[in-house]
Amino acid sequence: MNTLLSLLGTLRWQDVVDVLLNSYILFRFYVLFRGTVVLRVLAGIALLWVFQRLAVGMGLIVTSWAMQGIIAGAALIIIIVFRNELRNVLQAKNLRALLWGFPQQHVATPVEAIIEGVYDLARKRIGALIVLPGRENVHELIQGGVQWDGKVSKEMLLSIFWNGNPVHDGAAVLEGNRVTRVGGILPLSLRDDLPRQYGTRHRAAAGLAEQSDALVIVVSEERGRVVAAKNSRFIPIDDNLSLKRQLTEHLGAARDSSKGRLHESRKLTVAAAVCLLCMAGIWFSFARGMETLVSVEVPLEYLNRDPRMQIMSTSVNSVRLHLSGSNALISSLRPYQVKAKLDLGKAVSGVNTFTLSEENIVLPPGLWLSRIEPPEVRVALDMPINKDLPVQVDWVGTLPSGLLLESVTVTPAKITVAGAQRTLAQISTIYTEKVRLDDLAASGQLTAVLTLNGASVRLVEAGRDRVEVRYTIRRRTP
Numbered sequence: 001m002n003t004l005l006s007l008l009g010t011l012r013w014q015d016v017v018d019v020l021l022n023s024y025i026l027f028r029f030y031v032l033f034r035g036t037v038v039l040r041v042l043a044g045i046a047l048l049w050v051f052q053r054l055a056v057g058m059g060l061i062v063t064s065w066a067m068q069g070i071i072a073g074a075a076l077i078i079i080i081v082f083r084n085e086l087r088n089v090l091q092a093k094n095l096r097a098l099l100w101g102f103p104q105q106h107v108a109t110p111v112e113a114i115i116e117g118v119y120d121l122a123r124k125r126i127g128a129l130i131v132l133p134g135r136e137n138v139h140e141l142i143q144g145g146v147q148w149d150g151k152v153s154k155e156m157l158l159s160i161f162w163n164g165n166p167v168h169d170g171a172a173v174l175e176g177n178r179v180t181r182v183g184g185i186l187p188l189s190l191r192d193d194l195p196r197q198y199g200t201r202h203r204a205a206a207g208l209a210e211q212s213d214a215l216v217i218v219v220s221e222e223r224g225r226v227v228a229a230k231n232s233r234f235i236p237i238d239d240n241l242s243l244k245r246q247l248t249e250h251l252g253a254a255r256d257s258s259k260g261r262l263h264e265s266r267k268l269t270v271a272a273a274v275c276l277l278c279m280a281g282i283w284f285s286f287a288r289g290m291e292t293l294v295s296v297e298v299p300l301e302y303l304n305r306d307p308r309m310q311i312m313s314t315s316v317n318s319v320r321l322h323l324s325g326s327n328a329l330i331s332s333l334r335p336y337q338v339k340a341k342l343d344l345g346k347a348v349s350g351v352n353t354f355t356l357s358e359e360n361i362v363l364p365p366g367l368w369l370s371r372i373e374p375p376e377v378r379v380a381l382d383m384p385i386n387k388d389l390p391v392q393v394d395w396v397g398t399l400p401s402g403l404l405l406e407s408v409t410v411t412p413a414k415i416t417v418a419g420a421q422r423t424l425a426q427i428s429t430i431y432t433e434k435v436r437l438d439d440l441a442a443s444g445q446l447t448a449v450l451t452l453n454g455a456s457v458r459l460v461e462a463g464r465d466r467v468e469v470r471y472t473i474r475r476r477t478p
């Protein structure tokens with residue numbers, strides 16, 4: 001509960017857009033593919049993905065690896081195996097229907113027109129196969145045929161099944177008040193208890209009725225008889241009234257106008273809520289779920305330093321950041337995505353102490369900062385100046401007995417050094433390296449290297465780090 005509350009507290013507007021956008025895409029997938037095998041396969045893949053994440057979380061290396069492979073292959077399989085279904089869905093819809101259109105509101109099926117059509121067909125001994133789907137989508141069970149969009153009428157039915165019509169063979173599908181497909185091939189029933197006089201037309205009607213909740217009306221070409229196939233039953237239709245009873249019963253059960261609409265909108269609301277929940281879950285799993293901790297060492301970047309000031313010293317050059325986030329995000333983290341910045345805009349000359357916080361750290365979205373080490377940084381700033389310092393030879397030891405160092409001349413006698421104002425205030429002389437007096441027996445000259453007090457002081461002329469030392473030695477007068 002606490003995790004959930006802290007998560008809601010850190011929610012950014014980008015996260016809300018992220019979840020809503022993807023929920024909508026998922027919902028559109030549902031609207032377009034519901035009732036088809038494609039949606040069931042997609043649901044199966046989604047379930048596999050959930051198991052794969054669990055397997056990763058539990059450290060089951062081979063299982064998660066195998067599932068990952070299956071999921072990758074499944075995307076390809078969907079496109080290859082279900083290319084017809086995908087084409088049907090995509091071809092039948094325009095862009096508006098794909099992006100935000102909702103399934104058409106239910107339109108009542110004109111029962112009278114069907115009854116008149118069927119009886120005209122029977123009277124004229126024109127064979128016919130008419131499919132009235134129930135709640136289930138039958139298109140994936142029907143093969144071939146032609147997409148159609150005609151209003152259901154007696155004349156339309158007669159002309160579809162008229163022998164001269166190239167699509168009279170096969171079944172016509174009626175949805176609402178439209179004929180949506182003609183010449184469709186239905187799956188044949190494998191039953192062996194069908195009446196002997198029933199040929200493939202009746203077997204096709206029985207096949208579809210067995211595999212779906214559709215009502216299939218068969219008009220026999222040979223005998224001019226009408227039967228209806230529903231589930232695994234054949235219902236003889238002896239007159240208009242019994243056909244009307246079957247049709248109204250079937251259509252009423254399938255989608256009774258207002259009840260059907262209510263049922264439909266409830267179904268869509270539940271689907272939308274499920275999509276939202278799924279996406280929120282996925283987001284949670286990516287953003288916070290299966291949380292992992294990682295610590296990274298990041299160099300400190302100093303910004304907005306007064307150009308006249310110099311950083312003399314810092315307590316640290318890098319900080320260690322303890323981050324948390326999902327496994328997936330942490331394993332894809334690249335060093336350049338994390339930065340630690342310190343604003344020196346308000347820093348003054350001397351030692352400045354800064355407390356580091358989230359504001360100093362730049363992180364990619366989805367990662368959270370739990371700790372910074374060290375939490376404080378000290379930065380010493382100073383104004384650099386130049387100063388002329390007299391050079392002094394650092395003599396050590398003693399001259400051999402009887403000798404006296406009479407005079408020493410250093411060239412140049414002064415050296416200009418650069419450094420922080422505070423440091424240079426404490427330095428009055430620049431010394432050479434130690435020169436041993438014990439080795440000197442007579443007057444002469446030598447070259448001595450200058451030593452600098454501390455790294456914060458440097459020579460203005462970098463190459464001139466040596467001086468010439470001329471010395472005169474004389475014998476002590478007894």
Ligand SMILES: Nc1ncnc2c1ncn2[C@@H]1O[C@H](COP(=O)(O)OP(=O)(O)OP(=O)(O)O)[C@@H](O)[C@H]1O
Binds near residue numbers: 128129185197203
């Ligand atoms: N799988 C099928 N799907 C759709 N229609 C089919 C299928 N098989 C056969 N038909 C239709 O049935 C016709 C053949 O009917 P057939 O005479 O074999 O069957 P029947 O049950 O005896 O019907 P009828 O009593 O009308 O003769 C085909 O011309 C075709 O229009």
